[in-house]
Amino acid sequence: MLEAHSLPPGLMIGAPGSGSGKTTVTLGLLRAFRDEGLGVQPFKNGPDYIDPAFHRVAAGRPSFNLDGWAMSPALLAGLAAEAAGADLALAEGSMGLYDGTSAPGVTGRGAAAEIAARFGWPVVLVLDAAGQAQSAAATALGFARHPDAPPFAGVILNNIASARHEVMIRREMERLGLPVLGALPRRRDLALPERHLGLVQAGEHPDLEGAILRFAALLRDHADLAAIRAAARSTTTTAPGPLPGPPAQRIALASDAAFSFTYPHLLEGWRRAGAEILPFSPLADEAPPEADLVWLPGGYPELHAGRLATAARFRAGLRRHAETGPVHGECGGYMVLGEALVDAAGVRHSMTGLLGLVTSFERRRLHLGYRCAELLAPVPGHAAGARLRGHEFHYSSILAQPDEPLARVTNAEGETVPETGSRRGTVTGSFFHLIAPEPAA
Structure with missing residues (x-):
C-alpha cells in the first residue's frame, strides 16, 4: 500500500465559467492571507502559464499547475506536496468548475472539480451576479448538488450592483442553505488587462503590485476571510512521485x-x-x-x-x-x-x-x-x-x-x-x- 502524506487545509476557487472573477478573488485571497502572516501555497488547475506568474507575486511562493488530463496520480501528489509547510493551499480553477474534455485522460477530464475531489478541497464558487438576483442561488445550488460535486464551501458573489441587490441574493441563498462568503461590489476599474492568449503577462503589467494590493483590500472589505479560511479542509494524498526530469545538464x-x-x-x-x-x-x-x-x-x-x-x-x-x-x-x-x-x-x-x-x-x-x-x-x-x-x-x-x-x-x-x-x-x-x-x- 502507498504511504499517505498529509496536506495542509486547502480550497478550490471555482466558477460557472470564465470571466466570473476567479483570478481577482484568488489573487486577493492569496495576498490578504499572506498579509495576515500565513504561508499560502497557490496552484492552478489546467494548462495555463500566465495565472501562476500572477499567483507567485501575490503569494510569494511559486504556483504549480495541477492537470488531471495530462498528469499521473503520482505527479499530482508530488505537486500537491509542494504545499508542505504552508498554512493553506489555494487552487484556482480553469473555465467552469466541471469543464473538461469529453474523453478522459490519465486521471480525469482535466476539470477543476476533479482536482478538488482528489485532494478534498472544498469549492468556493465565484458567481458573477450581474443581471440576475435570486437566480444566482439556483445556479449555485446546481453546482453544489451536482452528482460529481466536491465538498462545497460557499459562494462569493461578484459584480453586486447595490445593497438591495445583495440582500435579494443573500436571502435566497440562505433559504437554499448555501453559505455566502462574500459580496464584491461592481468595480470595473479592477479588471486586469488582456490580450489574445489571456491576461497580459505578470512581468508586463504596469502596476501589478498595486493591483494585487487593491484586490486584497477588496476581499478584506467585502468577504469573510475567517469563514473562508475555516472552510478549508486538510487531507492526505498518496506517496508523491518525482517531477519530470531535465532534457539536458x-x-x-x-x-x-x-x-x-x-x-x-x-x-x-x-x-x-x-x-x-x-x-x-x-x-x-x-x-x-x-x-x-x-x-x-x-x-x-x-x-x-x-x-x-x-x-x-x-x-x-x-x-x-x-x-x-x-x-x-x-x-x-x-x-x-x-x-x-x-x-x-x-x-x-x-x-x-x-x-x-x-x-x-x-x-x-x-x-x-x-x-x-x-x-x-x-x-x-x-x-x-x-x-x-x-x-x-x-x-x-x-x-x-x-x-x-x-x-x-x-x-x-x-x-x-x-x-x-x-x-x-x-x-x-x-x-x-x-x-x-x-x-x-
Whole structure:
C-alpha cells in the first residue's frame, strides 16, 4: 500500500465559467492571507502559464499547475506536496468548475472539480451576479448538488450592483442553505488587462503590485476571510512521485517577453535533478550561452517579430549551436526556428531559418486543446516512440511545414491534428506544449 502524506487545509476557487472573477478573488485571497502572516501555497488547475506568474507575486511562493488530463496520480501528489509547510493551499480553477474534455485522460477530464475531489478541497464558487438576483442561488445550488460535486464551501458573489441587490441574493441563498462568503461590489476599474492568449503577462503589467494590493483590500472589505479560511479542509494524498526530469545538464533557456511560457513544475524538476538553467534574452539580442541544449519556449514572438528578425547576435549564436548541439522550440519558439513569421498586419519577418516552417497571424484562427504526441524521432529528454501529454494554444496558421514531421499528434478525443512539428538535423520544434510524459501502462 502507498504511504499517505498529509496536506495542509486547502480550497478550490471555482466558477460557472470564465470571466466570473476567479483570478481577482484568488489573487486577493492569496495576498490578504499572506498579509495576515500565513504561508499560502497557490496552484492552478489546467494548462495555463500566465495565472501562476500572477499567483507567485501575490503569494510569494511559486504556483504549480495541477492537470488531471495530462498528469499521473503520482505527479499530482508530488505537486500537491509542494504545499508542505504552508498554512493553506489555494487552487484556482480553469473555465467552469466541471469543464473538461469529453474523453478522459490519465486521471480525469482535466476539470477543476476533479482536482478538488482528489485532494478534498472544498469549492468556493465565484458567481458573477450581474443581471440576475435570486437566480444566482439556483445556479449555485446546481453546482453544489451536482452528482460529481466536491465538498462545497460557499459562494462569493461578484459584480453586486447595490445593497438591495445583495440582500435579494443573500436571502435566497440562505433559504437554499448555501453559505455566502462574500459580496464584491461592481468595480470595473479592477479588471486586469488582456490580450489574445489571456491576461497580459505578470512581468508586463504596469502596476501589478498595486493591483494585487487593491484586490486584497477588496476581499478584506467585502468577504469573510475567517469563514473562508475555516472552510478549508486538510487531507492526505498518496506517496508523491518525482517531477519530470531535465532534457539536458546545461540548458540555455530563452527568457523574456517573447519567450515566457515555461511550466514551473518542469523548471523545478530540472533544477532538483541537478540541471543548470542558463536564461538569455533573444529580444536583448543575446546569443545563447554555452550549453548542452538551447530551449526556446512559447510566448509572444508575433508581438516582437521585427526585433527578432534583426537580432543578429541571437540568430548567429543559435545557428552556431545548432551545428553540433540540439535546439528545441515550443509553439512561439517553434515559429522563431522557422523560415518566416507573417504578423497580424501582413508583414513578413525572416526568422532563424533552422526549420522551413512559415506561420501567419494575418488571418487569426484559434488552435486550442489538449494534445498527445507520439514521437517519430527523439527530442531532448525523450526517445522516439515516447508518448507525451500537453496542449496547444495559438492563433497562427501554418503556411509551410516542409521538414520531416516530429510526432504523430492527436487531440483529447484521439483525432489526428495537422500540427505535427518538424525536425531537421539537430533542430526540433512543435506547437505542442509539454506538460508531462504519459505514464507507462
